[in-house]
Amino acid sequence: MSTVAIDKAGPRRNVKYGSMSRDRAWALRWSYFFLVLFAIFSLTPPLYMLITSLKTSAEISAATNPWWVFHPTLANYVELLTSNQFLRFFWNSAMVSIVVVIVTMVISIPAAFALARMKFWGSATLATGVFLTYLVPDSLLFIPLFKVFATVQEWTGIPLLNRWYVLLFIYPTLTVPFCTWIMIGYFASIPKELDEAAIIDGASWLQTLTRIFIPVALPGLIAATIFAFTVSWAQFLYPLVFTTSVDQFVLPVGITTTLIKGDVFNWGQIMSGALLGAAPPLIIYAFLMDYYIAGLTAGATKG
Amino acid sequence: MAEVVVQHSRAARTTRARKGGSLHNALRRKSTVAFFLTLPLILLIALLVLYPALYSVHLSTLNKSMQKFVGFGNFTFLFKRETFWMVVKQSCIFAITAVIFKALIGFIVAHFVHNIPAKGQRKWRGMLLVPWVIPPAMSTLAWLWLFDPSYSAFNYTLSFFGIGPIPWLGDAAWARFSVILVNVWYGAPFFMIMYLAALKSVPDQLYEAAAIDGANWWQRIWYVTLPMMRNIIAITTLFSLIVTFANFDIVRILTSGGPLDQTQIFATYAFRVGIESSDIPLGASVSLFMVPILAVAAIFILRDVSKRGNEA
């Protein structure tokens, strides 16, 4: 907006002395006005979650001002955090997400290193393939994957369906392509001289990866880790398809299927559950916002 | 091929070179190493993405019990169903409208954030990205509660203006609106962040030059900002088109496709048919209908991404 002010002020500088800063101030005011509007739009649902979560069922059903808490209580949180079932969801989610993050990193870091630095037969095709895989949505694969795992279970006798650990095989299809893709970008941005220096210093490929590439591309690694974690944590369709017993549920499925009980007014508890479910990504975001955003923008700009 | 040739010429000369052959090994070692480093990735893509994708084509040609080959039977069945055509229509309306609004709002908000002093930008950006950070299944629950037929906080507020009560999820038109609204709320921050990053990469001198050339704010957006951001806008929009088109969480939680399947989109319909009604082949057929649209978007993205690569 500053530049807007400049050219408006330009031709009539003599007449309206100082209009530049005045225009600028107005532009700023308008910017802030709209930003506040958008911020309200953005933050209403989470704030409303918080408000509702602090209410008792009685207060909710009394239909008082929904935007205000008259008798704040932490009862909903206490109840959830002492409920074995809810803790089970949390535990399942945490296990799935953490293991998936580890699996993702173990698969994508070496692959990205090879694709970024070792030109080999088909490497360019594979890199493109990785990118295309990342564009394949979950809603395209859930049916065949369900059938595939059902068949595997039939053949091998290993129980896979309705087990939380089946998700450990499935989530990497969402996280690995993206993480590989952005790690290729980060690795490719490391100057080639750096690995040449390492080679001359006597480092093997593996040492170059572990002692040079991983430490240097650490910001990218963190961004990829955050991505893998948040995607695993938020995934809803796959667990909904693959798990049916309450004790195998992860948080999103658990909250949406067990807490919504028809007419009963436990919205306070639903909202506390949803907020607790949203907490890990939000906390990570609060502390590692820059990495989070770097990972977000890297998907389309790197590589 | 080139590598093979090199190895041959190497091999022929090893008798002459004193330490001959070790580079031969090194070359072999390098591609072997590369192969092993990428092997898990290749396996993952082949077994859990490529194979299921092809398998779903096979599935779509079977009957409900998956014992008989029915060819295009599932597709012809779908074509005769009014619900299916409604799903196609709703998916397109949903995806296109939502993406347009996400793109517009993202663009506008990015500009406002870009305009304010750099010191405060981080804070605003942080706040405005919150919808994207919350798992959609969780935030949609909040919306569901906000849209509640009897306790809607929106209707409570609107009643002071003499409006309402609005059947947010009860009426087909309103339900479609609500579903799109939630999707826009969730997805616009992503556009905002992408555009903001792109805006930051436009050199200030360009705006200064444009200002000196006498361009007004609108001309500056049209002739400087948009051309400079063209590529990122295209990529972001196509990305979002894919994600929105394939969306499941929001519709599933908010309306489950209702009322009367009037908000059903491909993903939720495929789930309904394939998982809930246990007609896996029919569900596979439904989701396969997403492929052409996704493929077109993917091809365009790939073109733009590789163009970016060439520019760099």
Next chain:
Amino acid sequence: MADVALRKVVKRYDDVEAVRGIDLDIADHEFIVLVGPSGCGKSTTLRMIAGLEDISDGDILIGGDVVNDVPPKDRDIAMVFQNYALYPHMTVAENMSFGLRLKHYPKAEIKARVTEAARLLDITDLIDRKPKQLSGGQRQRVAMGRAIVRNPKVFLFDEPLSNLDAKLRVQMRIEIKKVHQKVRTTTVYVTHDQVEAMTLADRVVVMNKGCIEQIGTPNELYHKPATRFVAGFIGSPAMNFIPCRLEDTGGKLNLRLTDRISFALPPSRAARYNALARTDRLLLGIRPEHITESHAHLEPGVETFDTMLDVTEPMGMETLVYFGLDGAPVCGRVNPNAGARDGAPMRLAMDLNNMHLLNEATGIVL
């Protein structure tokens, strides 16, 4: 310490020959500079010596051993890169010791070597800093330190000073020379800057289009260039090339530059050039410092002519004058007090004792 030899070394990329069979013998302790314009194959040659590029044909020997197929780490070389290539996540000491640590040297030995190298390069105070906290010159020193601690047979420098500003470049040039005087390691140094080449090298290798144009000491290259390329590349401002032909006038061999200007060749030169055909299209190669203002006592072989100056550039200790001879641009260096002015006529003197005569078609100095 070792000598390095290249025997008919060829580098092919698909169907492009980047290096076309070069031969080069580098003696132990020698400081060799490969110089040439970008794309001449000098960096590729260096990288082949380092082992970072495979060689397509020929042999490379270090210390008498063919190292064609020896991986870089076993060649016992150290390299300094253009952008320093310091590991950003390691301190100066860690950067310098990385190679030694990979080879599992004893800790005490590593520490001793790093301390010694740091002392030599005057970076002892910086030893615990990260590269990000260092200035360009300091990074350059660390990069050299990393090479020194390895105590390799050969140092390889790939345009190490081109990222520095002009002043620092001069300073670091002297620094590199000093280091070489102390450690005496065989050094191959690549640059596109002929001043760097001249000031640092024991011998300079001028490369062009994948071939070696000439190898020689800096003075040899300057005073006895073998080709037009070398003559034009070495020296600044560059040597003038003026189309000319030989004439026999009154029993003497004359050099005709333009219709108006023709000089009698000094006897020594006349004898050398007499055998040339009078019809050959030739070029007179003469350095700017051999075109000066005319004065009363001219030595034999110095010929005067009148010309109209186009532009003058006062440099302080001299003034560069630019003029044309039948369209060929010529530069001369005159005394600042000689009264050279833009667009003014001036009488200049050309010292033909320092002339070169080139075949215009082949570019070979005759």
